[in-house]
Amino acid sequence: MLAFKKTIQLFLISGSLLLLSNDPAFSQDEIFRSKDSVKEVVTISQTIDTIQQRIYQFNQAGIKFSCDFLGGRINNVTQKNDSVFTVLSSAENYPINPSPWYAFFIIAQQPKKIFIELTYTNSKHRYYPKISTDGKSWKTVDSTLVQFIQPGKEKFGTGSMPQSAVVTVNLNNNDTVWLAAQEIISSKDVSDWINRLPINKKITHGIAGHSTYGKDIKYFTIGKIKKDKPSVVIISRQHPPEVTGYFAMQKFVEVLLGGEKFSRKYRKKFVTYVVPLMNPDGADYGHWRHNAGGIDLNRDWLQQHQPEVKQVNHLIDSATRSNHSKILFFIDFHSTWDDIFYTNSVTKKSNLPGLMDAILSEMEKELQQGKLNIKQSEKNESFVSKGYFYNNYNAESVTYEVGDNTSKDIIERKGKVAAQSFLKSLFNLYK
Ligand SMILES: [Zn+2]
Known part of the structure; x- marks a missing residue:
């Protein structure tokens, strides 16, 4: 309380002198290293x-x-x-x-x-x-x-x-x-974005299920679903405040829907499932992290007590199984203190070995900003989405984290380069 009064006084007296450390744009001389290892918790509501x-x-x-x-x-x-x-x-x-x-x-x-x-x-x-x-x-x-x-x-x-x-x-x-805290992107804003996507690009809209408060968990597919056609899965915002990750996801998806030759070829050969808002209750009620069950959804992939994770997994599982479709790639967009990619350790042969490494090195080459910040998981925990999709579906998987303060033009450039690198690597490796 005292500190507050004091600083207000200082502020009124000395105006701009106090503002020196407030610049949200951090310089890149120090790299964010995640220290926290993720712990498994019971995910009952x-x-x-x-x-x-x-x-x-x-x-x-x-x-x-x-x-x-x-x-x-x-x-x-x-x-x-x-x-x-x-x-x-x-x-x-x-x-x-x-x-x-x-x-x-x-x-x-x-x-x-x-x-x-x-x-x-x-x-x-x-x-x-x-x-x-x-x-x-x-x-x-x-x-x-x-x-x-x-x-x-x-x-x-x-x-x-x-x-x-x-x-x-x-x-x-x-x-x-x-x-x-960040731009407000509610479930309505996400719906508006989905509805604005070009419908001539073989987009099919659907609802994976409903949240605890009865909100639609919307998804869409890109590319016609056909037997034996391989799949790609994109999700975002398991954690409501992580809007910068959502922006990167939008850019990534927009490249897949683009008019370039690679994108057109991609839509013919692969089907993509996109769930842009995993946690609509959390987003609409301004939750810090959890869903209406008070649970961090990105700890629930193994136990699947929460309706959001359970229904989205059911959708993807049944669609890919009934179509004999291998999931080649899974990407989950988040935000944290700085841009970072969380990957899995290679412990077995995936459906497209080397894809993730190829994407990241292609991105590095393209962005020309030195080494990307990459952290490989030691345990590939299945209760986290990227571990779950690797362990259960042999999908090359990544958590794409965008910095809280990363500027929108950098987010968009990286999201675009990530999608282009993904397409290029996919076509190099998938025969
Ligand atoms: Zn997150």
Whole structure:
């Protein structure tokens, strides 16, 4: 509390002097190395705190905060003085990975400058704030308007997280200003994207099943399904806040749907299953990581207690089995502290040996930015999707992680290069 008051004073006195460490674009002189080994946990559903997506009204200040929309999350707002508000976000349940989500909009009745402190239950601050005036187009908040309280000392991981962040927002009459941890991509936005995809490219839409809250788990296939035609599986957003991974997935898919010769040939020879939003409940209710069963879906692939994993696996399993289709490649898009590829150790002959290595070396050649950040799993754990698809279906598999702060143009370039490298390697190796 004291630290907050002190920094606010400092902020008011010295303006931009405090802003030096706030640049979200990290330089690449230090490489993110994941230290955490994944642990198996029981994935039977747990009780979660359901969020009330509602309005917080401050009549005297003439301000209201709202998280009453798909993807919205604040668990409380308190007013400290005329212009300082504290927003609290709590997770759906604990323990949980430190990916504290927040998303809300603010409306003021009269022009006003306010300071919003972003705080969390049992977590520090992680996601650099994004701002929007319509909830659709977003940018990162100008670094002169964000101040970190007790900044972290490290570059990545929990050691890099400040205690909280204070965002200065200038509101005009009845302006709506949205603030969020990442761009808000709800199940509706994902549906809109799916519906915008070119229908002349042999896309078939489907529903793998329903989430706990009854939301559709949508998928689509690219290329006609035929007997003996090999398959490729693409999934994304098992973890709701991991929107940068979703953007890379979009680019990857758009290349597969493109007009280039390779893409056309690919659609003739292979069928692709795409599940762009594995966790619609989590995305729409602003969960930090889990589904409505309070479970990390990427720990449930072996036990399959959760409807999302169970139904998606059933869809792919039955479709590929009944068509005698081998799954050649599986890719699961996520976000973490920095761009990184998690691969499996080679412990047996896959359906297309060497594909993953070929893709990564092709990407390295194409991007010309030195070595890619690659981490090979030691145990190929089957409870994680990429281990599951390798162990059960002999698919070459990867978790494609995009940095939380990776800029959109880099995400799109890498996503495109990844898809092109995949196509090139696939055609080199698949005879
Ligand atoms: Zn993830």
